[in-house]
Amino acid sequence: MRLITLSQAVNEAIAEEMRLDSSVFLIGEDVAEAGTPFKITSGLVEEFGTERVIDTPISEPGFMGLAVGAAMTGSRPIVDIMFGDFLFLIMDQLCNQAAKAHYMSGGKLNVPLVVRTNLGATRRSAAQHSQSLHALVSHIPGLKVAMPSSAYEAKGLLKTAIRDDNPVVIFEDKLMYQDKADVPEDEYLIPFGEAAVLQEGNQVTLIGTSSMRQVCEEAALILSDEKISVEIIDPRTLVPLDEKTILNSAKKTGRVIVVDEGHQNFGVTAEIASRISEKAFYYLDAPVIRMGAMDVPVPFSPVLEDLTVPTAEKVASNARKIVAGELVHEL
Amino acid sequence: MAKKINTNSESYLKMYSQMVKIRSFEDQANQLYLDAKMPGLTHMYSGEEAVAVGICEALTVKDKITSTHRGHGHCVAKGAELKQMFCELLGKEEGYCRGKGGSMHIADQSNGNLGANAIVGGSMGIATGSALRAKLNGDSDVTVCFFGDGATAQGLLYEVMNMAALWNLPVIYACENNGYSEYTATDEIAAGDILDRARAFGIEAHKVDGQDVLAVNKLATDLVARARKGEGPFFIELITYRYHGHHVGDINRTYYRSKEEEEDWKKNKDPIKILGDWLVSEKIASDDELQIIRDDIAAEAHVAVQYALEASYPNSNEVDMHVYMETT
Numbered sequence: 151m152r153l154i155t156l157s158q159a160v161n162e163a164i165a166e167e168m169r170l171d172s173s174v175f176l177i178g179e180d181v182a183e184a185g186t187p188f189k190i191t192s193g194l195v196e197e198f199g200t201e202r203v204i205d206t207p208i209s210e211p212g213f214m215g216l217a218v219g220a221a222m223t224g225s226r227p228i229v230d231i232m233f234g235d236f237l238f239l240i241m242d243q244l245c246n247q248a249a250k251a252h253y254m255s256g257g258k259l260n261v262p263l264v265v266r267t268n269l270g271a272t273r274r275s276a277a278q279h280s281q282s283l284h285a286l287v288s289h290i291p292g293l294k295v296a297m298p299s300s301a302y303e304a305k306g307l308l309k310t311a312i313r314d315d316n317p318v319v320i321f322e323d324k325l326m327y328q329d330k331a332d333v334p335e336d337e338y339l340i341p342f343g344e345a346a347v348l349q350e351g352n353q354v355t356l357i358g359t360s361s362m363r364q365v366c367e368e369a370a371l372i373l374s375d376e377k378i379s380v381e382i383i384d385p386r387t388l389v390p391l392d393e394k395t396i397l398n399s400a401k402k403t404g405r406v407i408v409v410d411e412g413h414q415n416f417g418v419t420a421e422i423a424s425r426i427s428e429k430a431f432y433y434l435d436a437p438v439i440r441m442g443a444m445d446v447p448v449p450f451s452p453v454l455e456d457l458t459v460p461t462a463e464k465v466a467s468n469a470r471k472i473v474a475g476e477l478v479h480e481l
Numbered sequence: 482m483a484k485k486i487n488t489n490s491e492s493y494l495k496m497y498s499q500m501v502k503i504r505s506f507e508d509q510a511n512q513l514y515l516d517a518k519m520p521g522l523t524h525m526y527s528g529e530e531a532v533a534v535g536i537c538e539a540l541t542v543k544d545k546i547t548s549t550h551r552g553h554g555h556c557v558a559k560g561a562e563l564k565q566m567f568c569e570l571l572g573k574e575e576g577y578c579r580g581k582g583g584s585m586h587i588a589d590q591s592n593g594n595l596g597a598n599a600i601v602g603g604s605m606g607i608a609t610g611s612a613l614r615a616k617l618n619g620d621s622d623v624t625v626c627f628f629g630d631g632a633t634a635q636g637l638l639y640e641v642m643n644m645a646a647l648w649n650l651p652v653i654y655a656c657e658n659n660g661y662s663e664y665t666a667t668d669e670i671a672a673g674d675i676l677d678r679a680r681a682f683g684i685e686a687h688k689v690d691g692q693d694v695l696a697v698n699k700l701a702t703d704l705v706a707r708a709r710k711g712e713g714p715f716f717i718e719l720i721t722y723r724y725h726g727h728h729v730g731d732i733n734r735t736y737y738r739s740k741e742e743e744e745d746w747k748k749n750k751d752p753i754k755i756l757g758d759w760l761v762s763e764k765i766a767s768d769d770e771l772q773i774i775r776d777d778i779a780a781e782a783h784v785a786v787q788y789a790l791e792a793s794y795p796n797s798n799e800v801d802m803h804v805y806m807e808t809t
């Protein structure tokens with residue numbers, strides 16, 4: 151093992167898959183010489199040339215469309231969408247075209263492409279550069295959605311995504327690009343639909359996606375001082391979702407808090423909470439608590455922005471309440 | 482330099498002051514970033530002042546503009562006050578957007594600025610829609626849509642230019658061609674001639690030296706007047722240059738742009754210097770008088786920054802205010 155950044159992990163995953171499979175190419179704005187504004191793809195153009203590391207004009211719907219067509223006819227494009235917020239520009243090509251081609255053709259066409267993008271607020275980038283829009287694409291049948299929570303997951307999930315025969319959207323937390331984690335030297339893949347149980351416990355389950363895994367881990371530290379036994383689960387992929395691991399944990403602890411950085415309304419926390427409520431209701435000792443981002447556009451001012459995301463303190467406080475049998479929401 | 486145009490010394494000096502005001506604002510903003518006093522990043526307008534000022538001086542308060550991620554210059558040029566602008570940059574309550582927008586959304590709405598947009602090309606529909614409203618209501622205002630050379634790659638531009646041309650809308654598309662789209666030279670990502678794209682829709686298109694504020698102003702004054710009479714839309718490509726990196730954090734940039742090129746623009750094509758030299762040669766102002774203008778504005782910017790640094794942040798209960806308009 152060695153410690154590498156999430157950014158390096160992504161770079162390695164792309165490079166390894168490009169070496170293995172000549173049909174893989176990377177396309178997006180400033181991905182070549184500049185290596186993206188986050189310097190994630192630096193070095194790739196030197197190794198693979200401008201034919202396979204393609205800088206585009208600022209034409210997201212256009213190059214997304216090209217990727218769909220190329221994927222349909224034999225390529226495996228990796229599309230770089232610089233900020234998750236720009237997903238709104240590619241919605242037709244992603245959701246009406248890529249997601250549906252296999253089904254509409256009765257299984258005759260398929261679109262093996264990856265959209266790499268990011269999520270995450272608190273970077274002081276205001277409402278159009280801070281959104282976490284993974285729930286939006288998770289809603290569309292035909293798309294798979296991966297949510298790496300560290301450098302280790304980022305590499306393993308991206309490699310799986312590139313080999314998948316379906317369109318996959320992978321969201322990296324833009325605040326974690328410089329965070330380091332242990333990543334094996336040897337090749338590994340992380341299968342889709344397998345959640346990670348990061349810590350075992352029996353009083354309360356914290357389910358945290360992507361950036362919120364760290365928040366759950368910090369909350370667990372706070373709670374361990376109070377002798378509250380916490381189980382932490384990282385779903386790793388939303389579609390497919392590892393329901394089994396989630397339900398087993400819910401049945402064991404009887405109390406669950408779902409934490410995710412997307413907006414809370416109609417979001418990922420709602421989906422996971424309702425599956426638990428439907429399928430593990432009689433095992434529960436408390437209502438499943440949802441903790442998403444506040445339902446407001448992300449404000450610029452730091453004093454406001456910090457209020458919009460779930461924090462370890464708030465997670466710990468809710469966990470404390472449900473373990474004590476107190477209500478989180480008034481009746 | 483353009484021939485003396487049909488205006489008076491006062492308006493030349495106003496253009497000079499406005500350009501200096503933008504430069505002073507940006508110098509202070511850059512310093513705030515370097516001192517780690519400003520949250521996030523910001524895109525400097527320094528070097529491009531003649532574009533915003535030349536155009537906005539051809540507009541009235543009622544005329545509208547839409548701005549970009551590189552929007553401080555448009556905001557000043559359309560009449561904003563530095564205090565409220567610095568407050569916005571620092572996320573303070575007295576900012577033009579109550580601290581909710583920050584650098585990329587800074588706009589003084591009361592002067593007809595419909596907003597700075599962090600989505601490249603995101604305001605093209607808004608500007609054209611504003612012009613549609615003017616036509617439908619019989620209003621006489623004109624809307625100017627500012628965007629960069631990189632933004633010409635967005636398909637939206639071609640959809641709205643088609644409609645603007647079909648319906649003769651009073652909109653002026655102002656393409657600020659600073660040669661770069663982030664870290665890539667425009668030549669590498671724009672096929673053909675940008676002006677031809679507008680002409681394909683039958684839109685009258687002009688190219689102008691964006692460092693020559695009088696040339697910009699003369700052209701804009703003419704086109705605005707004609708747009709008011711229903712002869713729009715128009716397209717202008719303004720050749721200009723950004724002095725800083727793409728944003729304040731883009732420091733090591735020789736891999737995409739040489740130091741010599743930057744120096745050449747700063748030394749030989751600076752819009753403030755070009756107008757200043759002309760004002761002196763035409764005896765409209767002396768070097769000393771121009772120095773006083775620059776010093777006064779720099780002092781004003783300094784006071785505004787200090788004010789903003791001291792100003793208070795919004796109250797936490799503002800966080801979920803303004804998501805929806807309260808209808809009474």
Ligand SMILES: Cc1ncc(C[n+]2csc(CCOP(=O)(O)OP(=O)(O)O)c2C)c(N)n1
Binds near residue numbers: 550600629662663727
């Ligand atoms: C839709 C969209 N794609 C990409 C970006 C990232 N981005 C911000 S500015 C920029 C370059 C814009 O170039 P140009 O339009 O020439 O404006 P300039 O920065 O040169 O003023 C890019 C790619 C964005 N903000 N929005």
Ligand SMILES: [Mg+2]
Binds near residue numbers: 659660
């Ligand atoms: Mg540009």
